Amino acid sequence: MRRKLVAGNWKMHGSRASSAELLAGITAARPYDCDVVVCVPFPYLSEAAVALAGSDVRWGAQDCSAFEQGAYTGEVSVLMLADFGCRYVIVGHSERRQYHAESDQLVADKAKVALARGVTPIVCVGETLAQREAGETEAVVKRQLSAVIHTLGHCASEMVVAYEPVWAIGTGRTATPEQAQAVHALLRAQLRAATPQADHMRLLYGGSVKADNAAALFAQPDIDGGLIGGASLKASDFVAICRAAR
Ligand code: 13P
Numbered sequence: 557m558r559r560k561l562v563a564g565n566w567k568m569h570g571s572r573a574s575s576a577e578l579l580a581g582i583t584a585a586r587p588y589d590c591d592v593v594v595c596v597p598f599p600y601l602s603e604a605a606v607a608l609a610g611s612d613v614r615w616g617a618q619d620c621s622a623f624e625q626g627a628y629t630g631e632v633s634v635l636m637l638a639d640f641g642c643r644y645v646i647v648g649h650s651e652r653r654q655y656h657a658e659s660d661q662l663v664a665d666k667a668k669v670a671l672a673r674g675v676t677p678i679v680c681v682g683e684t685l686a687q688r689e690a691g692e693t694e695a696v697v698k699r700q701l702s703a704v705i706h707t708l709g710h711c712a713s714e715m716v717v718a719y720e721p722v723w724a725i726g727t728g729r730t731a732t733p734e735q736a737q738a739v740h741a742l743l744r745a746q747l748r749a750a751t752p753q754a755d756h757m758r759l760l761y762g763g764s765v766k767a768d769n770a771a772a773l774f775a776q777p778d779i780d781g782g783l784i785g786g787a788s789l790k791a792s793d794f795v796a797i798c799r800a801a802r
Contacts, residue, residue, distance in 0.1 A: 560590035560774060560801035561716065561758050561781035563678060564788025565618060565646060568597060575600045579607040581791025586611060590781060590801035593644050594788070595678075598632055601640045609641075616644030616675070619652055622665040624673075634666075634673045645670050646783070648680045648700070650722045660700050664707035671711050678716045678760070678783065679704050681743070685723035693721075694742055701743060705750045713753030716760060717743055718783040724763025726785060733772045733779075736761045740778035767796035774801050 570578070575596060582594065593614045596604045604615040621631035637645055647670065648663030667677035681700040683693045697719065705712045719739050724731050731739075740759050747754035761773050762783030773779055781801050787793040 558756065558758055558780045561593065561760060562588075562590055562794075562798045562801050563593040563595060563616070563644065563646075563718075563760065563781070563783050564794055565595045565649070565762070565783055565785050566597060566788060567618065567651070567785060569789055570597065570600070572600065572603065575603065576607065578789065578791050578794075579604060579613075582613055582794060583608065583611050585791070585795040585798075586613070588612075588798045588801075590798060592798050595644065595646050601637070601642065605641045614643045615640075616642045616646070616678075618646045618649065620645045620647065620666055620670055620675075622662055622669055624669060634670045634675050637670075638673045638675055642675055644676045644678055644716070646678045646680060646718075648704075650680060650682055650720060650725060654722075660703035661707070663700070664703040667704050667715055668707050668711075671708065671714055676714065676716055678718050680718045680720050680762070680783070682720040682722050682725075682763070688721065688723065693739065697739060697743060698746055701746055705746070710751070712747070713751040713757055716758050717747070718760040718762050719743060720762035720783060726764070728764050730764040730766075730769050730773075731761070733776050736773055737776035737778055740776065744778050765797060767793055767800070770797045770800035 595616045620634045647666040652658045670677040681697045683696040758780040760783045765782045
């Protein structure tokens with residue numbers, strides 16, 4: 557039985573004050589029957605670490621450099637994330653792939669450097685609307701995942717995978733539980749071919765997950781939790797989604 561995981565991706569939202577309030581709301585609602593993670597903007601990591609210390613709510617980041625240190629202006633190293641107690645880092649979010657031209661191999665390299673420093677990468681894959689309509693969903697997500705599987709080798713089982721169809725992100729248009737499950741089943745099969753641990757790996761769904769659709773998504777056999785954007789910015793909404801994961 558896989559324990560479910562719900563991760564909030566705050567993206568580029570919030571302030572010190574609103575972050576503190578959100579974290580207080582999330583910790584006040586403990587305990588949860590799932591693992592709960594918040595991926596906060598870099599400047600708020602140290603305060604998240606203080607606010608969440610001693611709780612079982614984990615914190616993480618939304619990206620990292622593929623390099624450990626050096627002359628990479630503006631980048632943040634996974635060593636720095638580990639220094640702040642981060643347990644997770646999102647890599648390959650479609651917004652990074654789209655707006656920062658991140659390639660499958662760069663995403664894979666980021667996942668590798670994270671794992672090497674004990675930070676679990678949440679590797680995002682997902683197709684655009686045009687790709688879905690062209691019948692390319694399977695080929696796209698398989699290509700994205702395969703780069704990571706090959707780069708991580710025998711460590712591949714230690715990542716978390718998030719299926720986030722681009723057309724469902726921030727649009728209010730959620731994949732139906734059946735659509736999401738179909739892709740999760742494909743990803744699980746691909747992972748099974750790569751590692752004997754595939755059935756222990758957690759595959760998250762992301763894209764317009766809300767309190768009222770979370771339970772149906774999480775009830776699917778290969779959906780092990782969610783990666784939550786907009787609905788992770790309000791404590792009551794995020795807590796309700798976490799409650800749906802059991
Ligand atoms: P929304 O939940 O706002 O659709 O965002 C999903 C997402 O991109 C999480 O990483």
